[in-house]
Amino acid sequence: MNLWESIRVSLRALRANKMRSILTMLGIIIGVGAVVAMVGIGNGASASITSQIQGLGSNLLVVTPGQSNTGGVMGGSGSASTLLLSDVAKIKTAASAVKALAPAVSTRVQVVYASGNTSTSVTGTTAEYAQIRNVSLEQGRFLTQADIDDGSVRVAILGPSVVENLLGSSQADILGKVIKLNNVPFLVVGVTASQGSSGMLNNDDVIYVPLNTAQNRLIGKKNLNQIYIEAASADLMVTAQEQVTAALRRAHQLGTGQENDFTVTNQADILSTMETVTQTMTLLLGGIAGISLLVGGIGIMNIMLVSVTERTREIGIRKAMGAKGKDILLQFLIEAIVLSVLGGSIGIGLGAGGSELAGSLLKMDTSISGPSIALAFGFSALIGIIFGVFPARKAALMNPIDALRYE
Amino acid sequence: MLRLQGISKIYKVGDSEFYALRKINLEVGEADFVSIMGPSGSGKSTMMNILGCLDKPSEGEYLLDGVNVSVLTSNELAELRNRKIGFVFQGFNLLPRTTALENVELPLLYAGVKTRERRQRALEALELVGLSSRVNHRLKELSGGQQQRVAIARALVNKPKIILADEPTGNLDSQTSEEIMAILQSLHEAGSTILLVTHETDIALYTRRIIRFLDGQISGDEQIIAPHIARAHVVGEKGAAS
Ligand SMILES: Nc1ncnc2c1ncn2[C@@H]1O[C@H](COP(=O)(O)OP(=O)(O)OP(=O)(O)O)[C@@H](O)[C@H]1O
Ligand SMILES: [Mg+2]
Numbered sequence: 001m002n003l004w005e006s007i008r009v010s011l012r013a014l015r016a017n018k019m020r021s022i023l024t025m026l027g028i029i030i031g032v033g034a035v036v037a038m039v040g041i042g043n044g045a046s047a048s049i050t051s052q053i054q055g056l057g058s059n060l061l062v063v064t065p066g067q068s069n070t071g072g073v074m075g076g077s078g079s080a081s082t083l084l085l086s087d088v089a090k091i092k093t094a095a096s097a098v099k100a101l102a103p104a105v106s107t108r109v110q111v112v113y114a115s116g117n118t119s120t121s122v123t124g125t126t127a128e129y130a131q132i133r134n135v136s137l138e139q140g141r142f143l144t145q146a147d148i149d150d151g152s153v154r155v156a157i158l159g160p161s162v163v164e165n166l167l168g169s170s171q172a173d174i175l176g177k178v179i180k181l182n183n184v185p186f187l188v189v190g191v192t193a194s195q196g197s198s199g200m201l202n203n204d205d206v207i208y209v210p211l212n213t214a215q216n217r218l219i220g221k222k223n224l225n226q227i228y229i230e231a232a233s234a235d236l237m238v239t240a241q242e243q244v245t246a247a248l249r250r251a252h253q254l255g256t257g258q259e260n261d262f263t264v265t266n267q268a269d270i271l272s273t274m275e276t277v278t279q280t281m282t283l284l285l286g287g288i289a290g291i292s293l294l295v296g297g298i299g300i301m302n303i304m305l306v307s308v309t310e311r312t313r314e315i316g317i318r319k320a321m322g323a324k325g326k327d328i329l330l331q332f333l334i335e336a337i338v339l340s341v342l343g344g345s346i347g348i349g350l351g352a353g354g355s356e357l358a359g360s361l362l363k364m365d366t367s368i369s370g371p372s373i374a375l376a377f378g379f380s381a382l383i384g385i386i387f388g389v390f391p392a393r394k395a396a397l398m399n400p401i402d403a404l405r406y407e
Numbered sequence: 408m409l410r411l412q413g414i415s416k417i418y419k420v421g422d423s424e425f426y427a428l429r430k431i432n433l434e435v436g437e438a439d440f441v442s443i444m445g446p447s448g449s450g451k452s453t454m455m456n457i458l459g460c461l462d463k464p465s466e467g468e469y470l471l472d473g474v475n476v477s478v479l480t481s482n483e484l485a486e487l488r489n490r491k492i493g494f495v496f497q498g499f500n501l502l503p504r505t506t507a508l509e510n511v512e513l514p515l516l517y518a519g520v521k522t523r524e525r526r527q528r529a530l531e532a533l534e535l536v537g538l539s540s541r542v543n544h545r546l547k548e549l550s551g552g553q554q555q556r557v558a559i560a561r562a563l564v565n566k567p568k569i570i571l572a573d574e575p576t577g578n579l580d581s582q583t584s585e586e587i588m589a590i591l592q593s594l595h596e597a598g599s600t601i602l603l604v605t606h607e608t609d610i611a612l613y614t615r616r617i618i619r620f621l622d623g624q625i626s627g628d629e630q631i632i633a634p635h636i637a638r639a640h641v642v643g644e645k646g647a648a649s
Binding site: 001002005009012016017313314316317318319320321322323324325327397399400401404 | 459461462463481482485486488489490494496500502504505513514517518561
């Protein structure tokens with residue numbers, strides 16, 4: 001019997017037993033699909049977080065109140081209230097490696113404009129913030145020194161996502177209009193350009209107001225959540241970090257042996273922290289995917305082994321009719337390959353579609369990785385072939401009469 | 408044609424040995440037509456399986472066409488079954504999920520016959536057993552008797568020299584049985600060597616020789632001087648069409 005005949009016999013056998021074929025394929029589909037989707041999502045999340053952190057600003061140091069052993073979480077405001085505006089002036093005079101500073105406070109507010117209503121985060125800060133954090137303007141202006149000096153002016157600069165959430169389009173005209181933040185009216189004087197960041201950390205979904213105004217009208221407390229600092233150059237990052245630390249220790253009158261009541265993080269720390277986080281996440285997703293793969297594999301195994309009795313009889317019949325061992329093996333091998341390739345392709349398609357969908361829901365790019373596809377595919381195919389061909393081989397070696405009587 | 412010398416088949420049941428066949432000596436000449444009778448469990452199927460090269464004897468020698476079968480490799484045995492032997496199983500042993508036609512094509516498939524000729528010959532064989540109208544039915548859509556006829560068509564589709572039929576009329580009414588016997592008689596006249604197992608004397612009387620089995624041994628062997636003639640004219644679409 002030639003190869004072509006063997007292929008036709010295999011296809012006919014698969015079609016004759018649709019249920020078994022579909023169930024076997026389902027195992028492969030689940031395994032491959034889960035791996036492709038999970039790894040795709042994990043990769044996408046890592047890439048988007050990394051690019052967001054790099055987009056935060058260059059040569060950036062962030063001071064947050066309170067002690068942190070983990071190197072600080074990005075932009076997270078410490079719960080302690082040890083950081084004050086007076087610290088900013090002290091750092092400015094003491095730290096020569098510092099080029100610019102921007103104190104910041106933040107809180108969540110309810111924003112109302114016309115019929116639009118949204119909840120977002122407000123950042124109260126100073127004019128330097130724009131330079132330090134790479135914020136550029138689409139329309140209007142950012143905070144000015146005059147706004148800060150005034151101390152109570154109610155102006156606001158909106159991120160494009162806020163405009164979109166309020167008016168349905170980020171292009172809508174809102175400059176010069178008055179919006180209400182927690183019922184306090186603010187004049188919109190600018191809209192920032194999109195920083196293109198997306199996902200969990202959206203730099204576009206934010207409103208900037210003058211520091212004092214935020215403290216007085218929206219928060220009601222004097223402590224700072226962050227001080228953003230730009231070092232004079234990349235080479236001076238470590239020096240700047242040391243100078244800032246020393247200046248703050250002096251400002252807070254900490255004696256030797258006393259721990260810092262603040263944390264200075266630099267961008268590299270944040271990046272490496274986030275990398276560990278995303279690696280852990282990818283590992284976790286990979287683990288889930290691996291379990292799916294295993295479950296799929298056990299499913300394949302199960303179906304193959306359950307059908308062994310019936311198939312042993314089939315093999316007995318074929319052998320009694322003159323099939324040789326290699327005819328039988330070829331038939332079963334081709335069946336397993338067809339199921340693996342078909343199931344694997346469907347799995348890749350569904351997995352890619354699934355990660356695409358998750359990506360669009362979470363607003364981030366996902367990327368499919370070749371090695372993970374190869375691994376998932378190879379594993380399922382291997383299981384399919386081993387458990388498809390191995391029992392067949394055993395049956396093919398039996399006396400036809402024993403195969404026919406097999407139970 | 409077929410020669411058994413001192414053939415025994417021993418099954419181990421627990422610690423004891425059970426002789427399903429005990430030192431059988433048998434010779435069947437070319438173009439003989441033999442029926443095998445005997446009570447249930449007397450070893451008839453066991454011997455048929457050995458004759459059909461589906462099973463191996465525990466002791467003794469089996470010569471098929473002068474060839475000692477026990478020295479053949481499993482591939483050579485497969486080829487032998489395919490070319491020389493047509494086997495009708497007591498339990499049919501058809502592929503359950505495929506059509507009558509595909510089942511009958513099976514021996515031709517493994518003989519390497521091309522698709523078109525394979526189909527043609529399978530259709531002819533099905534016509535011979537009166538199943539022309541059922542060729543594309545799946546097995547589960549056929550009655551027991553129809554399945555039996557598919558099994559017979561499959562056994563003769565390769566035009567084998569030897570036909571071994573284990574109770575080929577076991578599930579059939581007397582009229583259909585006669586049709587089957589008419590087919591076998593005509594194959595016999597065309598030169599095939601045929602052995603069939605039956606419990607019915609009526610059926611045995613269509614053959615030329617009756618071998619009787621008792622407890623794994625041959626207890627009788629008689630020639631039939633004037634076999635009954637099965638009437639072939641009843642073979643056709645009748646029974647298949649209903
Ligand atoms: N695999 C086996 N293991 C143990 N004993 C077996 C096995 N196969 C058959 N036997 C025994 O061998 C004996 C002969 O069986 P066989 O099938 O040849 O009987 P038979 O003459 O064809 O009977 P029937 O007319 O009912 O078909 C029986 O007693 C049976 O129990
Ligand atoms: Mg029997």
